[in-house]
Amino acid sequence: MENHRVVSYACWVQGEEREGKRRYPLVNPSTGKVFAQVSIADRQLVDSALTGAREALKEWRRVPAPQRSALLHDLAALIRQDRNALASLLSEEAGKPLKAALDEVLNTAFLMDYFAEENLRLTGQIPLLGYPREQVLIVREPVGVVVAITPFNYPLSTLAVKMAPALAVGCTLVAKPDEHTPLSTLKVAQMAVRAGLPPGVFNVLTGPGPETGRFLVEHPIPRLITFTGSTEVGKEIQAAGARWVRKAILELGGHCPAIVCHDASWRELLPQLVSQSMKNCGQYCYRISRIYVERKIYDEFLTAFVERVAALRIGPATDPFVELGPLNNADILTKVRQQVDTAVKEGARIQVGGSSPPVAGGGFYFSPTVLTGVTSEMSITKEEVFGPVVIVTPFEEFSEAIREANATPYGLAAYLFSKDLAKVLEGMERLEVGSVWVNRIHQAYPQAPFGGMKESGLGREKSRYGMEEFTELKTVYLSY
Ligand code: NAD
Numbered sequence: 075m076e077n078h079r080v081v082s083y084a085c086w087v088q089g090e091e092r093e094g095k096r097r098y099p100l101v102n103p104s105t106g107k108v109f110a111q112v113s114i115a116d117r118q119l120v121d122s123a124l125t126g127a128r129e130a131l132k133e134w135r136r137v138p139a140p141q142r143s144a145l146l147h148d149l150a151a152l153i154r155q156d157r158n159a160l161a162s163l164l165s166e167e168a169g170k171p172l173k174a175a176l177d178e179v180l181n182t183a184f185l186m187d188y189f190a191e192e193n194l195r196l197t198g199q200i201p202l203l204g205y206p207r208e209q210v211l212i213v214r215e216p217v218g219v220v221v222a223i224t225p226f227n228y229p230l231s232t233l234a235v236k237m238a239p240a241l242a243v244g245c246t247l248v249a250k251p252d253e254h255t256p257l258s259t260l261k262v263a264q265m266a267v268r269a270g271l272p273p274g275v276f277n278v279l280t281g282p283g284p285e286t287g288r289f290l291v292e293h294p295i296p297r298l299i300t301f302t303g304s305t306e307v308g309k310e311i312q313a314a315g316a317r318w319v320r321k322a323i324l325e326l327g328g329h330c331p332a333i334v335c336h337d338a339s340w341r342e343l344l345p346q347l348v349s350q351s352m353k354n355c356g357q358y359c360y361r362i363s364r365i366y367v368e369r370k371i372y373d374e375f376l377t378a379f380v381e382r383v384a385a386l387r388i389g390p391a392t393d394p395f396v397e398l399g400p401l402n403n404a405d406i407l408t409k410v411r412q413q414v415d416t417a418v419k420e421g422a423r424i425q426v427g428g429s430s431p432p433v434a435g436g437g438f439y440f441s442p443t444v445l446t447g448v449t450s451e452m453s454i455t456k457e458e459v460f461g462p463v464v465i466v467t468p469f470e471e472f473s474e475a476i477r478e479a480n481a482t483p484y485g486l487a488a489y490l491f492s493k494d495l496a497k498v499l500e501g502m503e504r505l506e507v508g509s510v511w512v513n514r515i516h517q518a519y520p521q522a523p524f525g526g527m528k529e530s531g532l533g534r535e536k537s538r539y540g541m542e543e544f545t546e547l548k549t550v551y552l553s554y
Contacts, residue, residue: 082111083256085119085280086263088126089273094119094281098253103169103400104390106436110167112256115279115286123277124295127219127246130274135216135244142242143190149262149269150186153179156265164230164258165391169399169438170354172391182230182262188520189238192541196243209552214545216244217321218297221290223283223311224259225303226252226402227357227460232302232325233259235520239541240300241275248277248296250287252303254403256280283307294318298544301325302359305458305483305529312532323533323543326526327458328359328486331479333501335472336368338491338513340375346515348382350489352442355388355398356462357406359530360487360509360518364448364455364465366475372468376425376446379466383442384426389433400437401461407438410461414443417454423447427462450481458484472497480506485527489515508534 080099084091093113100110115123134142153160157179165175199212222236229251240247251259256278263278279286287307291299291314301311302325315322332347334340340347351362367375389396401407407430414428427443442462448454454465469475479488487509490501498512508526509518518524523534534540 080108080111082113083260083280084113085115085123086260086278087119087123088130088277089267092119092122098282100167100254100257101403102166102437103254103402104166104392104435104437106404106438110257112253112280114281115289116281117289120279120286120289120293123248123279124219124221124290124293126274127248127277128295130272131216131219131244131246134241134246134272134275137244139193139196139242139244142244143193145270146186146190146193146238146242149266149271150183150190152265152269153183153186153262156261157183160230160258160261163261164255167255167257168226168229169391169402171396171399172394174354174399175391178228178230182234185231185234185520186238189242189541192239192538193242195538196541196545207554209554211550211552213548213550214243214542215548217544217546218245219295220245220247220298220300220544221296222247222249223287223290223299223301223303224249224251226255227354227359229255229258230262233262235535235540236300236302237262237276240544241271243541243544245298245544246275248279248290250279250281250283250290253280253282291315296320298323300535300543308531321543323535324531325359325524325535326486326529326531327460327484328361328526328530329363329455329458329482329484330360330487330489330507331364331366332362332489333469333472333475333479333491334365334367334371334375335492335494335497336370337493340371340491341378343491343514344378344382347379348386350515351464352383352386352398352462355401355440356410356442357402357460362464362489363459364467364479366467366469366478368475369468369470376444376466380425380444383444383464386442388431388439388441390435390437398442398462400433400439402438404438406460407440410440410459410463413454413457413459413461414445414463417445417448417452420452420454421447421449422452422454422465425466450478455482472500476501476504480504483529486530487511
């Protein structure tokens with residue numbers, strides 16, 4: 075008989091564990107089996123966490139900035155120290171191969187350090203107006219109690235880009251991780267206490283989005299909701315905030331195009347293109363999901379791309395040799411399957427993949443898939459595909475490629491490959507997105523702002539701009 079150890083987890087409020095009235099089972103995506111029970115924060119617990127965060131704000135905002143930064147550096151050090159334990163928890167709940175989970179943990183520590191440093195450079199202004207015996211001071215204040223709602227695909231790095239700047243500038247925070255991946259966030263909360271963060275400054279409430287998430291969003295205390303997730307839920311959060319005239323930072327869905335012109339070094343770029351399409355099993359907001367290839371090189375490109383995709387190794391997150399783990403949960407698997415089936419009914423052709431591979435031990439697996447014969451009228455180009463599916467389409471004229479690239483409601487990121495400077499500059503100008511990668515795909519650095527246009531979001535994360543989102547300006551007119 076199999077003996078599964080099912081551990082129970084409580085919420086983390088004002089520096090201690092707190093239980094809601096009910097729990098839900100947490101499933102390991104690699105096996106499809108329950109491995110933990112997690113508390114559901116009810117309305118009362120949500121109220122208690124937010125009230126506590128409002129109390130804690132009174133002291134925390136008065137802690138000198140260098141001390142707040144020092145605490146974040148201490149937290150980063152603890153995350154690095156416990157990186158293996160944190161990575162294995164993240165791998166188990168998210169279905170990420172261990173190496174990818176470890177990369178995310180280390181990036182989380184790096185982001186904590188980055189925002190601790192950036193905090194020391196935050197300034198106000200005194201305009202040099204020159205009027206006698208008058209000055210105008212423009213000062214910054216922390217926005218207040220912040221709610222951070224995060225998704226399952228990158229539970230820790232999406233937390234870090236919210237938590238670190240919020241705490242650094244003097245806000246207090248209530249985090250609500252996705253219901254499928256709450257454990258790594260709870261572990262960070264325990265580490266935050268070890269790092270010396272006062273009770274009530276960082277709280278974690280677990281539970282389903284339509285329940286715990288909605289209670290948070292409908293509450294009057296938060297002055298900012300910072301959210302990463304689907305466009306659909308982002309719109310609900312924005313609508314709910316109108317009641318309190320409350321700010322929201324929304325990092326939402328994407329359907330990101332890559333344009334490959336005939337003069338690009340496309341053979342050298344293939345590994346990057348495959349990785350940026352399929353990483354994290356396609357559960358990646360700015361992954362490449364549509365590739366437009368100039369007709370002259372289309373056949374050759376497609377053959378080489380499909381060959382590489384077919385060679386990707388997929389399996390349980392615990393297998394050190396796999397490149398792709400499972401999808402995170404049964405709902406995502408069903409949705410991706412339906413999207414591919416509908417595309418095929420509408421006329422798309424499957425070049426590789428298109429079904430679940432035989433992987434021993436159950437779990438939510440979907441083979442890396444390449445589709446052709448897709449037009450911008452088909453539903454698969456209109457809604458985000460959060461799985462390992464990429465569409466490859468030929469184009470004749472560059473302007474046609476740009477038009478097709480822009481033909482979705484999303485505007486998160488785009489990728490452009492050409493050695494022709496005129497095309498590069500035209501692409502930079504005409505692509506309706508928050509970030510464009512040109513001729514190489516490198517990491518999105520914390521020094522650069524990240525966010526979406528159109529229905530991909532509002533506001534920016536990372537960098538000085540992302541940090542300033544957690545502050546409000548106050549103007550003081552001084553006479554003496
Ligand atoms: P989702 O919107 O269903 O869930 C995200 C979070 O919102 C979860 O914590 C969930 O519990 C919560 N939630 C759900 N319903 C809610 C409600 N009514 N009120 C309050 N909270 C609620 O998103 P998902 O499909 O699980 O996550 C993937 C999405 O996230 C994709 O669309 C992806 O593109 C997006 N994403 C965007 C970025 C970015 O930076 N733009 C980064 C990562 C992921």
